[in-house]
Amino acid sequence: MKLRKSAWLLLVLTLAMSMFLAACGGDSTTEEPAGGNEGTEETDAPTGEPQVGGDIIVGSIGEPTLFNPLYSTDTASSDIEGFIYNGLVGGDTKFDPVNSLAEDVQMSEDGLTFTVKLRQDVTFHDGEPFNADDVVFTYNIPLNPDYAGERGSQFETLESVEKVDDYTVVFNLKQVDATFHSIGLSYGILPEHILADVPVGDLGEHEFNTKSPVGTGPFKFDTWADGEYVKVVANEDYFEGRPYLDSITYKVVPDQNSLLAQFQAGDVDFIEVPGTDLETVQSFPGIQIESGLGLSYTYLGFNMQQERFQSKEVRQALTHAINREEIVQAVMNGDGEVAHVPESPLSWAYNDEVPTFGYDPEKAKELLAAAGWTDTDGDGILDKDGEKFSFSIKTNQGNKIREDIVVVLQQQLKEVGIEATPEIVEWSAYIEQISAPNWDYDALVLGWSMSTFPDQYDIFHSSQAAEGLNFVWYKNEEADKLMEEAKQILDRDEYKAIYGDIYKILAEDQAYTFLYYPNVHRAMPENLEGYEFHAKSEFYNIHKWWFNQQ
Amino acid sequence: MASYIIRRILMAIPLLIGITIISFAIVKMAPGGPTALMMDPNIKPENREKFIQKYGLDQPVHVQYVKWLGNMAQGDFGTSLVRKGTPVSEMIANRLPNTLLLMVVSTLLAVIISIPFGILSATKPYSKLDYSVTITSFLGLATPNFWLGLILIMFLSVNLGWFPTGGTHTLNAPFSLWDRIHHLILPALVLATADMAGLTRYTRTSMLEVIRQDYMRTARAKGFRETKVIYKHGLRNGLIPVITIFGLMLPTFIGGSVIVEQVFAWPGIGKLFFDSAFQRDYPVIMALTVISAVFVVIGNLIADILYAVFDPRIEY
Numbered sequence: 008m009k010l011r012k013s014a015w016l017l018l019v020l021t022l023a024m025s026m027f028l029a030a031c032g033g034d035s036t037t038e039e040p041a042g043g044n045e046g047t048e049e050t051d052a053p054t055g056e057p058q059v060g061g062d063i064i065v066g067s068i069g070e071p072t073l074f075n076p077l078y079s080t081d082t083a084s085s086d087i088e089g090f091i092y093n094g095l096v097g098g099d100t101k102f103d104p105v106n107s108l109a110e111d112v113q114m115s116e117d118g119l120t121f122t123v124k125l126r127q128d129v130t131f132h133d134g135e136p137f138n139a140d141d142v143v144f145t146y147n148i149p150l151n152p153d154y155a156g157e158r159g160s161q162f163e164t165l166e167s168v169e170k171v172d173d174y175t176v177v178f179n180l181k182q183v184d185a186t187f188h189s190i191g192l193s194y195g196i197l198p199e200h201i202l203a204d205v206p207v208g209d210l211g212e213h214e215f216n217t218k219s220p221v222g223t224g225p226f227k228f229d230t231w232a233d234g235e236y237v238k239v240v241a242n243e244d245y246f247e248g249r250p251y252l253d254s255i256t257y258k259v260v261p262d263q264n265s266l267l268a269q270f271q272a273g274d275v276d277f278i279e280v281p282g283t284d285l286e287t288v289q290s291f292p293g294i295q296i297e298s299g300l301g302l303s304y305t306y307l308g309f310n311m312q313q314e315r316f317q318s319k320e321v322r323q324a325l326t327h328a329i330n331r332e333e334i335v336q337a338v339m340n341g342d343g344e345v346a347h348v349p350e351s352p353l354s355w356a357y358n359d360e361v362p363t364f365g366y367d368p369e370k371a372k373e374l375l376a377a378a379g380w381t382d383t384d385g386d387g388i389l390d391k392d393g394e395k396f397s398f399s400i401k402t403n404q405g406n407k408i409r410e411d412i413v414v415v416l417q418q419q420l421k422e423v424g425i426e427a428t429p430e431i432v433e434w435s436a437y438i439e440q441i442s443a444p445n446w447d448y449d450a451l452v453l454g455w456s457m458s459t460f461p462d463q464y465d466i467f468h469s470s471q472a473a474e475g476l477n478f479v480w481y482k483n484e485e486a487d488k489l490m491e492e493a494k495q496i497l498d499r500d501e502y503k504a505i506y507g508d509i510y511k512i513l514a515e516d517q518a519y520t521f522l523y524y525p526n527v528h529r530a531m532p533e534n535l536e537g538y539e540f541h542a543k544s545e546f547y548n549i550h551k552w553w554f555n556q557q
Numbered sequence: 558m559a560s561y562i563i564r565r566i567l568m569a570i571p572l573l574i575g576i577t578i579i580s581f582a583i584v585k586m587a588p589g590g591p592t593a594l595m596m597d598p599n600i601k602p603e604n605r606e607k608f609i610q611k612y613g614l615d616q617p618v619h620v621q622y623v624k625w626l627g628n629m630a631q632g633d634f635g636t637s638l639v640r641k642g643t644p645v646s647e648m649i650a651n652r653l654p655n656t657l658l659l660m661v662v663s664t665l666l667a668v669i670i671s672i673p674f675g676i677l678s679a680t681k682p683y684s685k686l687d688y689s690v691t692i693t694s695f696l697g698l699a700t701p702n703f704w705l706g707l708i709l710i711m712f713l714s715v716n717l718g719w720f721p722t723g724g725t726h727t728l729n730a731p732f733s734l735w736d737r738i739h740h741l742i743l744p745a746l747v748l749a750t751a752d753m754a755g756l757t758r759y760t761r762t763s764m765l766e767v768i769r770q771d772y773m774r775t776a777r778a779k780g781f782r783e784t785k786v787i788y789k790h791g792l793r794n795g796l797i798p799v800i801t802i803f804g805l806m807l808p809t810f811i812g813g814s815v816i817v818e819q820v821f822a823w824p825g826i827g828k829l830f831f832d833s834a835f836q837r838d839y840p841v842i843m844a845l846t847v848i849s850a851v852f853v854v855i856g857n858l859i860a861d862i863l864y865a866v867f868d869p870r871i872e873y
Contacts, residue, residue: 072639156604157608212636272714
């Protein structure tokens with residue numbers, strides 16, 4: 008199971024850059040539908056039977072914090088939780104939920120009750136059988152008023168969880184929740200027999216999370232050498248069969264430079280390669296690279312509390328003034344795609360029939376003039392009512408691509424008479440400045456990692472402006488209404504249709520200037536077989552990976 | 558002597574309290590906070606509030622300070638805000654041996670290499686040897702640690718494969734002493750470089766001064782061999798100022814290793830400090846600051862005591 012949650016600091020500090028909003032929990036695994044293997048070296052078709060054995064060392068810049076899916080929020084911890092725990096459901100290549108610990112999931116007609124039949128052949132790493140008690144126990148944690156973890160919004164719609172018999176559980180919802188099946192049911196199941204006596208208020212700080220996590224997953228926790236690595240070893244009794252690899256060592260490396268050096272020297276076997284280093288890595292011998300579109304986007308947002316950004320024509324003009332294609336080509340070496348909506352082209356909900364605003368500085372000037380912005384004093388900068396069109400664009404320090412982007416934006420906007428000043432701020436300070444209740448910025452460059460199940464409520468609904476993540480203060484009544492309605496829709500086609508409309512509105516309004524979708528690249532040894540590229544999950548189906556040792 | 562030491566320790570207490578007040582204030586004034594990590598739609602604002610309340614981050618700074626000081630006086634550094642529930646003392650204890658090892662080895666390396674060169678340099682001033690030692694040590698002083706580290710990794714580890722690129726041992730391999738040493742060589746060497754340069758210069762200057770002293774001339778006049786003059790009479794006096802430097806090097810245990818630990822992925826407290834600062838893990842930052850401050854005070858104390866031991870002219 009794979010929880011790709013919000014980015015963390017370390018990641019950002021170094022290089023990884025995207026601020027990952029991950030509305031998605033759990034196993035939501037997005038498999039890239041086509042063209043997954045754009046790597047420079049062809050992946051050999053598996054030759055012969057998978058072989059058991061081998062250790063893989065995975066390099067990561069982030070250090071994990073704790074291994075309990077209900078309490079951790081960082082990517083490194085989620086990665087390791089994915090080795091140790093399973094959810095009731097996982098995700099398949101088309102974003103559809105597939106059963107993992109569940110044998111069968113039935114939703115009632117009204118969408119308010121989920122009846123889940125559990126597999127009977129599953130045991131925890133300590134040999135105890137897994138059953139309904141564990142599921143009831145796990146889901147009652149976030150429902151408990153003493154729960155002090157940071158996961159919670161996903162369980163807001165959950166009313167209660169009941170055990171019917173040893174292998175059947177019923178989930179009762181307060182209201183219809185389109186995301187419940189694929190995301191709500193994907194959280195890792197904790198062992199009741201170990202944690203039952205721990206008060207919920209203390210669970211977040213319990214030793215279990217750091218010293219002896221026990222799950223049902225393909226790998227068992229072995230060692231955590233603080234500051235160095237976390238090692239997990241094959242679970243011989245895994246219900247889908249023993250993983251082929253003997254162990255995974257998740258090695259913590261200080262920064263991107265070390266990561267590359269260690270990969271080149273063979274001290275680390277598997278890394279995610281930023282686009283800027285792709286050429287370097289391609290020249291290393293004995294490796295293969297798997298590439299594809301990542302499930303995230305980068306945007307330029309304007310603070311709509313400021314009057315000048317409130318008009319959608321002005322925002323459209325700003326987008327017209329920005330050459331996004333050039334940004335992708337020049338800053339990112341063409342390693343991405345221009346974005347128009349807050350949805351990945353990989354998603355079933357993607358709708359590209361939306362108004363687009365290509366690079367057109369003349370059009371931008373016209374629109375700005377129509378909005379009253381003209382250069383009256385001849386200094387080359389537009390003004391209106393004595394106020395100059397001049398503002399700063401903030402972004403976070405350490406993200407080379409974003410730092411370059413703000414400089415390019417400065418040049419491009421200057422051509423239409425807008426003065427934009429780059430401002431680079433350290434991550435933690437940056438987040439504090441831009442978000443509620445400070446909103447101390449004019450414009451910003453940031454990124455979101457996308458959910459495998461589209462839900463834009465948290466980011467674009469007007470109710471989320473005052474304290475939520477809608478820190479650009481985007482407000483549109485019609486969009487609000489549609490986002491609320493969508494929450495009640497269970498039929499996927501209807502959901503897609505309504506989200507198609509939402510994306511049209513967001514694009515027309517230019518809620519953000521959507522900049523681009525980046526590609527992701529993962530480098531690994533040439534003889535690693537069974538790897539499937541997955542936009543969201545680096546370690547998708549890791550129990551099926553094996554080394555061709557011939 | 559004993560009363561002097563006690564007096565010094567007592568004097569250190571207000572100093573340490575002052576340091577904690579200033580560092581606490583600075584850490585709290587830094588923009589951002591531990592909740593910056595919680596930028597995720599799955600995290601409700603109420604949960605962020607709960608977190609802030611649970612760890613008392615909503616209280617006035619002076620209340621937080623007094624509470625923290627009280628706990629610390631009882632030896633409790635609190636628990637990490639990032640790695641929830643993990644005692645800070647445990648995190649530091651996990652990392653400290655690595656840093657100590659690195660520090661001890663690099664200091665020894667620096668001493669073994671630089672003191673003889675400093676003496677040689679001083680006994681033959683303005684010779685070819687002296688000039689080459691001088692130039693080398695200035696180069697060592699001027700070379701940034703991280704740059705040297707990266708260059709060594711690039712050539713010796715990546716290109717030639719002679720050394721590992723980082724870490725303390727080879728993963729997935731059985732324990733081997735040689736393997737540990739192998740991993741230690743490059744970071745210790747890089748860390749020693751800066752110390753070496755300084756130590757060589759100090760030794761040279763100090764010895765040079767001693768050599769010109771009257772008692773040295775007297776010793777020579779008595780007919781002692783030159784080596785005996787230098788190593789018996791000269792060295793003892795010449796090394797007194799150098800010994801002081803050791804005391805002053807102690808505080809760099811935390812600060813000095815930050816960069817090298819970063820470059821060589823060495824899991825010590827320097828790296829812990831670096832990471833905690835960026836994550837605004839207040840309890841860890843404060844604990845390490847206090848430990849650093851204690852090191853500074855102890856370092857100075859040790860320097861003074863050593864001075865007293867080696868220099869009988871000093872009385873208390």
